[in-house]
Amino acid sequence: MLFVLGLLFAVLSACLFFKFLNSSTYRLRHIPTVGSSSSVVWSYIGAVRYYFQGHKMVQEGYEKYHDSVFKIPTMSKWLVVLSGPRMCDDLRRASDHYLSQIDALTEVLQLKYTAPLPSPDDDTNFHINFLRAPLGRHLVEYHQDIRMEIGQAIHDVFDVPGKTLSTTELLYATTRIFARANHRLFVGSPLYWSGRNTDYLRACEQFASNVFLGSQFLLLFPRVLRPIFGLFVKKVVFRTAKLVKRHISPLLEARLRKDGNLMKYGEENQAILIDWMLSEMQNRHISLDIDDIVVRVLLINFASLSGVAAVLSDSLVNIASYPEYVTQIRNEIEDVLEEEGWSREALAKMVKLDSFMKESMRLGAGGFTGNRRILRDFTLSNGITIPAGSYITFANRPTHNDARYHDHPTEFQGFRFVEQTNEQEGLKGEKSSMVSLSHDFLAWGLGKHACPGRFFASHNLKLALAHILLDYDVEFAVDAKPRHIWFQAVCLLGPGGNLVFKKRK
Numbered sequence: 272m273l274f275v276l277g278l279l280f281a282v283l284s285a286c287l288f289f290k291f292l293n294s295s296t297y298r299l300r301h302i303p304t305v306g307s308s309s310s311v312v313w314s315y316i317g318a319v320r321y322y323f324q325g326h327k328m329v330q331e332g333y334e335k336y337h338d339s340v341f342k343i344p345t346m347s348k349w350l351v352v353l354s355g356p357r358m359c360d361d362l363r364r365a366s367d368h369y370l371s372q373i374d375a376l377t378e379v380l381q382l383k384y385t386a387p388l389p390s391p392d393d394d395t396n397f398h399i400n401f402l403r404a405p406l407g408r409h410l411v412e413y414h415q416d417i418r419m420e421i422g423q424a425i426h427d428v429f430d431v432p433g434k435t436l437s438t439t440e441l442l443y444a445t446t447r448i449f450a451r452a453n454h455r456l457f458v459g460s461p462l463y464w465s466g467r468n469t470d471y472l473r474a475c476e477q478f479a480s481n482v483f484l485g486s487q488f489l490l491l492f493p494r495v496l497r498p499i500f501g502l503f504v505k506k507v508v509f510r511t512a513k514l515v516k517r518h519i520s521p522l523l524e525a526r527l528r529k530d531g532n533l534m535k536y537g538e539e540n541q542a543i544l545i546d547w548m549l550s551e552m553q554n555r556h557i558s559l560d561i562d563d564i565v566v567r568v569l570l571i572n573f574a575s576l577s578g579v580a581a582v583l584s585d586s587l588v589n590i591a592s593y594p595e596y597v598t599q600i601r602n603e604i605e606d607v608l609e610e611e612g613w614s615r616e617a618l619a620k621m622v623k624l625d626s627f628m629k630e631s632m633r634l635g636a637g638g639f640t641g642n643r644r645i646l647r648d649f650t651l652s653n654g655i656t657i658p659a660g661s662y663i664t665f666a667n668r669p670t671h672n673d674a675r676y677h678d679h680p681t682e683f684q685g686f687r688f689v690e691q692t693n694e695q696e697g698l699k700g701e702k703s704s705m706v707s708l709s710h711d712f713l714a715w716g717l718g719k720h721a722c723p724g725r726f727f728a729s730h731n732l733k734l735a736l737a738h739i740l741l742d743y744d745v746e747f748a749v750d751a752k753p754r755h756i757w758f759q760a761v762c763l764l765g766p767g768g769n770l771v772f773k774k775r776k
């Protein structure tokens with residue numbers, strides 16, 4: 272009997288030992304820990320601290336291990352954080368063989384519960400490939416439509432005498448403006464124009480916020496409990512997806528011919544984002560299933576909405592906070608418009624407007640970028656190997672606040688990037704524009720997975736702010752500037768400010 276018990280104990284100990292050797296805590300032991308010790312118990316205490324002081328932990332790690340890596344504990348995993356230009360280059364050059372963005376997003380956004388992923392028979396990256404080229408190409412063609420939509424949406428949202436908006440209401444308002452602009456391009460007419468389908472738009476907006484809130488809720492729980500709470504999240508998210516499907520289905524059915532081919536387009540039937548997606552799916556021999564297509568539209572809707580709404584909200588708060596910039600930006604807009612009227616090229620010439628918004632992004636809402644899951648052991652240029660199965664990310668806020676890259680980094684300098692651009696002759700409007708990628712401005716991410724929608728986003732953002740500045744004076748109702756708040760290491764526009772939009776004479 273004693274022998275059997277002894278044997279059982281030995282087997283159990285061996286199992287636990289091997290489990291420990293395989294655990295990420297052991298496999299990541301060579302990477303320095305910030306915010307707790309590396310032991311299992313302390314790491315959970317560090318993970319609780321991460322909820323409230325995540326940004327401070329990341330800042331601490333950034334300062335101690337700049338241009339290298341460190342790890343911080345979260346409830347479900349160790350997060351390996353990279354920083355500095357050298358690591359930036361490593362991440363930029365890494366192949367998808369080693370790093371997976373979609374795997375990282377599946378975890379960060381809990382896509383298993385918040386969105387049924389597209390069919391397993393495609394490489395799931397296709398939604399990016401089809402976006403990149405046509406979105407840029409068609410922007411010229413759609414410029415006037417989108418501009419008119421944004422102008423009308425701004426008018427509908429702000430044109431109430433003495434309209435005062437809290438920061439929460441401001442986020443709703445900016446979300447609505449861009450939901451209208453985006454879906455004008457995503458689904459086009461007739462679905463879109465039928466009374467500017469508010470039910471459809473509301474469902475799309477709700478889906479975007481449900482995915483975010485649902486994933487944050489699930490990440491509070493250990494992995495084993497997620498399937499239980501996931502049922503609840505799934506129910507809420509899928510209800511909105513169903514609503515969207517009801518609106519989109521007739522449009523899709525009209526485009527899918529009975530023989531399984533796509534309808535051809537004539538002049539009278541302008542192609543829209545859904546059409547580019549359907550052709551790309553057909554080229555890749557992906558079955559044209561309506562449920563699948565709806566999920567893809569919703570995922571693009573999610574990716575395209577909250578970022579732009581946050582940037583416009585931050586920019587408007589900065590307009591009210593730093594009114595000394597307003598006249599110069601307005602003069603620039605008016606001068607460019609007088610010369611060439613509204614066009615995509617005209618927007619490119621509004622460098623002060625561009626710089627003001629880029630500076631709002633640098634210091635505004637946002638969190639990590641470059642989320643990836645390591646698929647195969649990945650060795651960085653400093654010799655440190657990150658084992659397969661780990662999750663990595665990049666510290667963008669500490670980078671944006673680093674005096675090595677930005678003079679007086681905590682100061683808001685609206686024209687910071689205009690001055691930089693002028694110093695570099697020949698690169699005017701390119702190197703330092705809002706959409707350019709660099710190791711010191713990480714809001715769009717890095718490398719080949721950097722945001723493919725950034726040209727569309729910056730086009731719409733500049734249109735929206737230009738229209739607002741031409742038509743309204745934006746001020747605080749009382750002299751209270753809202754502060755940013757932090758959730759883990761993510762920065763959000765906090766409550767505490769009321770903005771008034773006064774129609775200009």
Ligand code: HEM
Pocket residue numbers: 372398399402571574575576577578579582639640641642713714715716717718719720721722723724725727728
């Ligand atoms: C101000 C607004 C936006 C911000 C700040 C933003 C930021 C980002 C960031 C940080 C990433 C991850 C990059 C990485 O991991 O390296 C990303 C990816 C992505 N964004 Fe954006 N984005 C914005 C607007 C948009 C818009 C308007 C669209 C679509 C029209 C879009 C579509 C996407 C897609 C599809 C991806 C995934 C890229 C991939 O998997 O390769 N984004 N975005």
